[in-house]
Amino acid sequence: MATLAISETADGGRVLALAGRLDASTIRPLWDEGRRAVAAAQGARVVVDAAKVDYCDGAGVAMLIGLMQQGGPDRVEVANLAPAFAALLGQFDAERLARDLDPAPPRRPAVEETGLVAATIWADLKRLIVFTGETAAALAWAVRRPDRVRWKDVWMICERVGVDALPIVALISFLLGVILAFESAVPMRRFGAELFVADLIGIAMLRELGALMTAILLAGRSGAAFAAELGTMTVNQEVDALTTMGLDPVRFLVTPRIIAALLMTPLLTLFADLVGLLGGAVTMHAFSIPFVTYIREINGIVDFGDFMAGFVKSFVFAVLIAGIGCLRGLQARAGASSVGDSATSAVVSGIVLLVIVDGVFAVVYYLLGI
Amino acid sequence: MAAALPDDPIIRVRDVTAGYGETAILEHVTFDVRRGEIFVILGGSGSGKSTLLKHMIGLEPTLAGSILIDGDDIVTAEGDLRQAILRRFGVMYQSGALFGSMTLAENVRLPLEEYTDLDDGEIALIARMKLAMVGLDAYTGHLPAEVSGGMQKRAAIARALALDPKIVFLDEPSAGLDPITSAELDALVRRLARGLGVTFVIVSHELPSIFAIADRVIMVDRARRGIVAEGDPRELCDSSPDPWVRRFFHREAEPLPA
Numbered sequence: 001m002a003t004l005a006i007s008e009t010a011d012g013g014r015v016l017a018l019a020g021r022l023d024a025s026t027i028r029p030l031w032d033e034g035r036r037a038v039a040a041a042q043g044a045r046v047v048v049d050a051a052k053v054d055y056c057d058g059a060g061v062a063m064l065i066g067l068m069q070q071g072g073p074d075r076v077e078v079a080n081l082a083p084a085f086a087a088l089l090g091q092f093d094a095e096r097l098a099r100d101l102d103p104a105p106p107r108r109p110a111v112e113e114t115g116l117v118a119a120t121i122w123a124d125l126k127r128l129i130v131f132t133g134e135t136a137a138a139l140a141w142a143v144r145r146p147d148r149v150r151w152k153d154v155w156m157i158c159e160r161v162g163v164d165a166l167p168i169v170a171l172i173s174f175l176l177g178v179i180l181a182f183e184s185a186v187p188m189r190r191f192g193a194e195l196f197v198a199d200l201i202g203i204a205m206l207r208e209l210g211a212l213m214t215a216i217l218l219a220g221r222s223g224a225a226f227a228a229e230l231g232t233m234t235v236n237q238e239v240d241a242l243t244t245m246g247l248d249p250v251r252f253l254v255t256p257r258i259i260a261a262l263l264m265t266p267l268l269t270l271f272a273d274l275v276g277l278l279g280g281a282v283t284m285h286a287f288s289i290p291f292v293t294y295i296r297e298i299n300g301i302v303d304f305g306d307f308m309a310g311f312v313k314s315f316v317f318a319v320l321i322a323g324i325g326c327l328r329g330l331q332a333r334a335g336a337s338s339v340g341d342s343a344t345s346a347v348v349s350g351i352v353l354l355v356i357v358d359g360v361f362a363v364v365y366y367l368l369g370i
Numbered sequence: 371m372a373a374a375l376p377d378d379p380i381i382r383v384r385d386v387t388a389g390y391g392e393t394a395i396l397e398h399v400t401f402d403v404r405r406g407e408i409f410v411i412l413g414g415s416g417s418g419k420s421t422l423l424k425h426m427i428g429l430e431p432t433l434a435g436s437i438l439i440d441g442d443d444i445v446t447a448e449g450d451l452r453q454a455i456l457r458r459f460g461v462m463y464q465s466g467a468l469f470g471s472m473t474l475a476e477n478v479r480l481p482l483e484e485y486t487d488l489d490d491g492e493i494a495l496i497a498r499m500k501l502a503m504v505g506l507d508a509y510t511g512h513l514p515a516e517v518s519g520g521m522q523k524r525a526a527i528a529r530a531l532a533l534d535p536k537i538v539f540l541d542e543p544s545a546g547l548d549p550i551t552s553a554e555l556d557a558l559v560r561r562l563a564r565g566l567g568v569t570f571v572i573v574s575h576e577l578p579s580i581f582a583i584a585d586r587v588i589m590v591d592r593a594r595r596g597i598v599a600e601g602d603p604r605e606l607c608d609s610s611p612d613p614w615v616r617r618f619f620h621r622e623a624e625p626l627p628a
Contacts, residue, residue: 023534024482024485024486024488024496024534025486027488028486028488031492057534057566058496058499058500058531058534059488059496059534061499062492062495062496062499065495066491066492066495069495084564084565084566085565085566087561088561088565088566091503091561092502093502096502096507097495097498097499097502100498100510100511101507101508101510102507102508102509102510102511102512103511333515334470334515335471335513335514335515336469336470336471337470337471338470
């Protein structure tokens with residue numbers, strides 16, 4: 001415990017007699033009392049008598065310095081502090097500590113802020129273009145020199161991107177098929193047209209939803225993983241190490257990931273298509289449409305072109321997801337939060353790009369009459 | 371304030387087997403750290419000294435044995451008792467381990483905000499003092515990524531000292547520091563140990579710094595699975611019966627086979 005006794009001197013000054021143990025758990029009330037006493041002295045001398053202080057750690061010293069700062073060093077004097085604690089106090093310059101030597105920079109005016117944002121977007125766009133070029137060059141190199149591609153890495157990433165994603169892709173596609181069928185079968189039944197739900201599911205899953213849902217799942221799963229992995233490597237200077245070894249980080253890290261995504265995304269899309277159709281079949285069965293009728297109906301309406309429309313998209317989606325994930329990872333700067341930002345940005349910009357590209361495909365298919 | 375009392379150990383390590391999972395790295399390790407002393411755990415790379423430190427600060431459970439921190443066993447403690455033990459010491463990790471999204475001052479403020487009822491201005495002053503102690507009061511508003519590795523380390527020491535703990539563990543404090551900063555750090559450690567009776571447990575292999583500040587050292591070796599030497603570093607350097615220990619202190623390489 002610690003105590004503070006305040007007495008007034010003849011000239012209106014104060015003597016603050018401290019006693020006991022000064023540490024973070026005891027100084028709180030003393031500091032307040034001391035502050036009031038220094039203020040009450042109104043410019044007269046204040047002596048802090050520390051003769052009876054038997055322990056004073058960093059927090060206690062902070063209180064003494066705080067009082068000295070408040071009254072000014074010529075007005076507030078600390079007396080009789082034991083030599084060990086005085087040495088601790090002596091290492092600090094109360095005046096220097098009163099100043100914030102590293103203040104936060106002032107807020108920029110709105111115009112400057114807008115300009116900065118624009119410049120950042122422009123730089124990001126340029127980086128994207130450069131990265132696209134680098135990736136294309138690295139892929140062309142991989143085609144010319146397939147023996148130099150790190151296939152061990154490719155297979156490992158294939159497993160993580162493809163095989164490990166099977167359960168979640170199966171679950172989402174199956175539910176998608178079930179829900180799509182159910183939601184459309186209920187109103188269509190009123191017209192006795194529930195058989196045509198099979199057409200709807202067949203076309204929607206194969207042309208659009210199989211590819212898009214798989215791509216969105218992969219953006220959330222593998223795009224984020226790529227960004228976090230490469231981001232951590234960047235933060236840990238592993239990417240710098242590759243560069244100084246004369247190894248191109250894009251060729252070394254990005255190429256295997258893009259190849260793995262290119263191999264796995266179409267297969268997962270195919271899988272999602274089939275599981276989605278199966279989900280639809282289960283619902284249709286509940287609506288008394290036999291499995292054989294369902295298949296025959298889909299066979300009649302869906303042709304190979306519909307399947308290819310979705311399948312071709314999945315290759316483009318694969319490059320997008322892997323590319324954005326890797327780019328965001330390589331753009332990480334420093335620290336744990338920057339890796340988090342990379343992963344977030346990979347998922348967000350990945351999904352936005354997926355939707356835009358899907359829209360472009362829809363227009364192109366329409367114009368080509370596919 | 372306590373002077374170093376020979377029979378008043380603040381940490382008692384008893385018959386500890388250190389390691390991870392099934393793999394034992396050091397076996398039957400027993401030693402005491404006395405109150406207020408500067409105690410150094412020495413050893414070559416991969417000797418298990420950092421593993422031993424991890425056990426002492428309660429990050430990894432020991433495979434066997436007990437570690438008493440001021441009377442309480444950190445290996446078995448749970449709940450409030452464990453929390454109380456953890457507040458008795460501060461740790462500086464080898465890489466600094468500062469929180470990257472916080473400025474240096476915010477890093478030092480964090481334990482003060484969580485564990486004391488001081489107001490904002492008071493905490494700000496203490497944080498600035500702690501950073502001034504390690505010569506970083508002009509960098510309070512910088513993020514860890516904006517300062518050098520050595521500065522990060524010094525800020526980490528300031529954070530470890532934030533609550534004025536009785537014991538401070540430093541993992542390789544001098545590695546990566548320039549000689550002047552390293553000497554200043556040694557002086558700071560000595561001042562805190564002698565002035566406030568803070569106990570320091572330092573994992574290191576920086577010989578100049580060890581000779582300058584260590585009261586006692588233990589030397590661990592993985593090949594022999596335990597402590598190979600214990601005592602005053604100068605005495606060990608001059609007169610250890612163990613040739614490996616003498617070679618270590620004299621910085622001599624393994625003799626080449628003829």
